[in-house]
Amino acid sequence: MNSFEFRKKIHSKYIITLIFSLGFFIRIILLRNKNLVSLLSNRVEIATAVTSYKRLKEGLFLYEHGISPYSGGLFHQAPLLLVLFSIIKLISNSETLVSLLFALTDIFSAWSLLDLSDSMFSKNSSSNLWKKYISVSLFLFNPYSIISCVGMSTAIFTNCFILTSLSYVQRRKSIQSIFFLALATYLSFYPVVLFPPLILILQKNDLKKKDSISKNIILFLIELSLLLLLSFIITNSWDFLSATYGAILFVSDLTPNIGLWWYFFTEIFDSFRLFFIFVFQLHIFVYIIPLCIRLRKYPFFIIIILCGLMSILKSYPSIADVVLFMSLFPFLHSIYSYMRHIFVTTICFLYCTFLGPAFYYLWTYIGSGNANFFYSITLVWNFNLSIIITDIVFAILKMEMEIERPDMKGIDVIQVNY
Template structure:
């Protein structure tokens, strides 16, 4: 090792420590030093009825004090964990969320470094993409369980990419209890784990199902959990940053079932084509599917988007081939202002109506959709660039999408 790489290694390590320290201190300050957590706690952009801190607290309170009531809309798994393992006070809960974010960034780093993309990774940037990501910070301060879901998902990814097939599948089975849409990532994780450590895909799926059923049995809840029922049938129409709530508020009752199927199948429809088209690297499917889920799931929150962005930073080749990252970022900035503003106009001051907030969610959703398509394009562009080899001197390479089917 030359002295030059050693120096860069040392400076990298310093930067990493600096990023982690900044991220943690920022969270500690916002959670303990300010009242930001009270301000952000009920923001519909950050927490949905099933992930909000308030309803989790309600569930824990009712589980302890009012055992006969059915409890809150949160996952029973979280309610059980927070009733029995974590003391019911602000300090312990806030520290749990900070620890979860730290865990997510470590798992993210581990995931990125085990990928065989061949690109040189910038560790501090990857950690910063989660710990200093405004969406992740906001989700952590709001103490929405989205942060914990994110930890679970990245943890599965890190386990899968390191070849811990059994552990990753068990985690996935458990995560399905708290974030049902993770089931859509099952094929990708099975394939990722399989490339590292060969084994039957069927056994992986069965292990996952067994973990899910085992948790159901241990918690004495049905396999079709209340959370799953809510997310599949959209039984709560509380506004959020997604595309579903206003559509299903306004839809005529006799079309409701039909459109529920359309909206759910729409997400499901991308699993197989992405799997086929990107079979060379299933971890990219995870990236694209996470983005799709964060945009089109029934109860999305900005925290989901934060995870998608962080995962994107694990693929520097893809990032460098994005067509319009500046446009995407500025529209996200725009909607970050627009969403709370128009929500307040509608529900707090009463000077606007529901269409205002709906318009903001439309802009947000469309921007996310375009960003996902951009990522898919960038995936193909970077792989083509890699396959085509170096450019001859004096020439510049343009990668284009051709008309006509494959």
């Protein structure tokens, strides 16, 4: 290593340390403001029925007093979270350690992103070095990421496990990658959709592909089963299955959120409820096979697309799900030039960010609006996300066409109507 490369490496470490330190201290300072934490933890855009820290505290209170945390129908989170927070409470009864846990979880997520960037970008290029800085900065200084952390949404743990899984999968470490995906699936169920593209990445350089697939499937099922068994040992009951995954699958809590489900199932007749639950749940899984077939050469792009679909189609989405989707945007750098709606979708995010809370305030506090006000802006929000996903798919296909057909480079693709 020559002196120039050495200086560049030292300079890089200083910048990374500065980015991480700023991201950490911003979160810690904001988490010390109890009024702000209380305000954000009550926001429907941040805290849902399955990610609310206030509901977690309610479940923890029942658990510590020997009562089933799932008996009241209010708590819908995984039992291992109860154990984690009860240990923290034993160490210190103040909220300082809890705040530290949430801040460090985001820092660990950013570290996984940095690790992922090291695997995805060349280490020798100075431009790629800046891409690494940007990928970490876009996560740590993303306002949605900061308020998800300060609002103490437990969805950030799921995001952390998913990003850690992706950082391991790019290094072909199947056991660690599948373990962290199993943890994410255990916490919020829907990350299971990322398993097929994860397998595509793992089997890329594996000569015994069939053996590799079956081995990884068995490993995933064993790890998930062990987590469920551990949960049974903790609660001494299987009630947590219906209270957690049952609530996610059957949408038992219709508290408003930024998703598409709550308003629909509030208005629908009970006789049609089961049918539409099946249709809605199927909708998130139906894209997996077509994407894995058509875009099998680009499994990481499939993961990004599925993260976007999760942020739209899961039963209890929050802005933390959009944070996960956005955190992977830097890895789309090879298709940016093919994307057509970047400016419009960015403006739409700003539009929804300001109007969403305003419409909710008009509905629930002033009473001059109704549920349609808030639901209409969530429709715009989700429509915008769907436009981004469509744009990504178009850009991938356009890039693929130009690689396979260089003579088509620069020629616009148009749809022919018959």
